[in-house]
Amino acid sequence: MQQESRILKEGFLVKRGHVVHNWKARWFVLQANELLYYKLEGGRRKDSCKKGKILLDGCTITCPCLEYEIRPLVIKLKTKTCTEYFLEACSREERDAWAADITEAIQALGPEQTCQKELPTKHSFKMPANINLNHIVDKMHDSSSGIKPVANMEQGSTYKDSFTGSSLVDWLVSWNFATTRFEAVTLASMLMEENFIKPIGVRSSEAIRNGDLAEQFLDDSTALYSFAESYKKKGSFKEEIQLNIVEMSGTIVKQGYLAKQGHKRKNWKVRRFILRADPAFLHYYDPTKDETRPVGGFSLRGCLISALEDNGVPYGVKGNVQGNLFKIITQKDIHYYIQASSKAERAEWIEAIKRLT
Template sequence: MEEDQKNPILKEGFLVKRGHVVHNWKARWFVLYPDQLLYYKYDGGKRDSCQRGRIMLTGCKISCPYLEYDNRPLVFKLQTKSSAEYFLEACSREERDQWAADIGAAVEKLRPADSPTPSQSKTTGYLSLQLHSFSLNQVVDSMYDVHSGIKLTSHNEQGSSYSNCFSGSAVVDWLVFNQLALTRVEAVTLSSAVLEEGYLRPVGLRSVEAQRSHGLSEQFLDDSTALYSFSENFKKRGSVKAETSLSAMELSGKVLKRGYLLKQVRKTLPISPNYLLKQPKLSGYLHYYDPSKDDISPVGGFSLRGCLVSALDDNGVPSGVKGKVQGNLLKIITQFDTHYYIQAPSRQERMDWIEAIRGQS
């Protein structure tokens, strides 16, 4: 379906979708229209001309965040008027929330003027929640619950490794998902109160500095790089620490850019990976992830130190590229002379990636 004035494209891009029959996860290209969300297979550098599925938005309900999947904190759920459920995963919390907000806005415009607004939908603010009254002790007990509470993981920030902790955005996600807060703003206020009472403690430079220098309402950060843990008097049992085979230095640092790209190295072409560009203290790395699995353990990566990156000609298939992959391609040559051919979803994204990579090489 092509874009026209009556049915313009509102948003498009990669999301990872869970299969209906076989519950595997595959990257698909999604296109949002005012009344429907279409998705396509993206292969050989091109979107399929025939759509793989259609989600009608009239009467659709959105759950964002949706935290039922361990190791997949970036999922949101769509439930159609006919009760069909779709589970979609973005590459970042910002992307997830933006997709949910844009879809939610489209759903609201389709709602009849005299139709009541749902009061039980779990969303991030564009649909209403029924807010319940909980004491702070109840909130903390729920957060601390071994089975349904906040999951403890390991994090690497600015060259240091921290275990048995969680990010500020993970806390906010959890509070909204469990309907302990109506919006992310309310969740931050509630988290700040929990922090102020000493149930949580900041971990790492970002969260420690925020507690030291900000006012009460701004001490807790809704940020994936601001880390927290339960106070020492809490001994949460049954938690599984996140493990990785990569060094703490390699995985540490601020994430500078992330998104979906297609990678071809030498003569192999894996499925569409999720790339992360990170900046440790000494050098940069580009890590990539299998979208059919979790986004915690990368399946590969390489150092950007001393690499060369350039855009490839969009006319035809460039030399060195296998198959008919063409358009929006960039090439990275590492200091060990490994050649990576990478395809971005748009020309602008290609230039953004090239600029980010050159800044680390």
């Protein structure tokens, strides 16, 4: 194995987007000369899900980064072309560990290079700060003026309720959501990134493997797309989490990023888990949003916790999972399936939770 491909560190971090400045959980892999990041798909990190890379040669690091008051655990990386990356860890200890390992990798590559201004390309496009993707999707679903999904064929297969890439680009330009076709392609890529639309068929599915955002969506009459199932229409049911002051008052024993399987759609989401004692509760938060309110949690009293086998997909688990699974069964017989980033981390979580059950 070459030195450049040896993994120095890996795990979850939350990254700020370049175009739309939202925050997304990504799986990061630190190598000798670059930091790769992947999207978790179906509970597993695959090479086809690689979203990008940060070249470390000439990179500078800022830790702690004070540019986000409500996100004190952010690390900033600036490449030699002055591209800035903001990465958030789950705790100060984890933040400092990542910063130390990245700094060591940068220093091993040689002296710091002068920061050069990145020249704009003919395709450069910055998304307006006030863009509202939810508003665009609502407009796309409008019965009179929105996108009309129809049956399309590709390579002998019929795809119902689909639309072509070029028709979506036409629609975005016609409704002044973008002024050029390139801007519309970038905007459509963001709609796909946010899981409002999804690629279907061979051509569009192959395109998303490209790490360049501008080439993930195809402005083509043979590339097919459809609305994603995750789109929530107005009036849909939204679970309200009732917070109890007592259960949130316990001492924090352990915290970290873990992947959790949803109860309804069975999809996998990265969550920030916080384990509290006296009283013993396990809460989980959406790390891409305001973390002052958990999206779920439960008492550990009477819970059963166990590691799951890594050879194959256990019963009750959906998706091509990475492994390092464990299961928690609450007193109310609710089953939680959770993935750690390593066997060692899984063992640490199981041991910490067992002490409180």
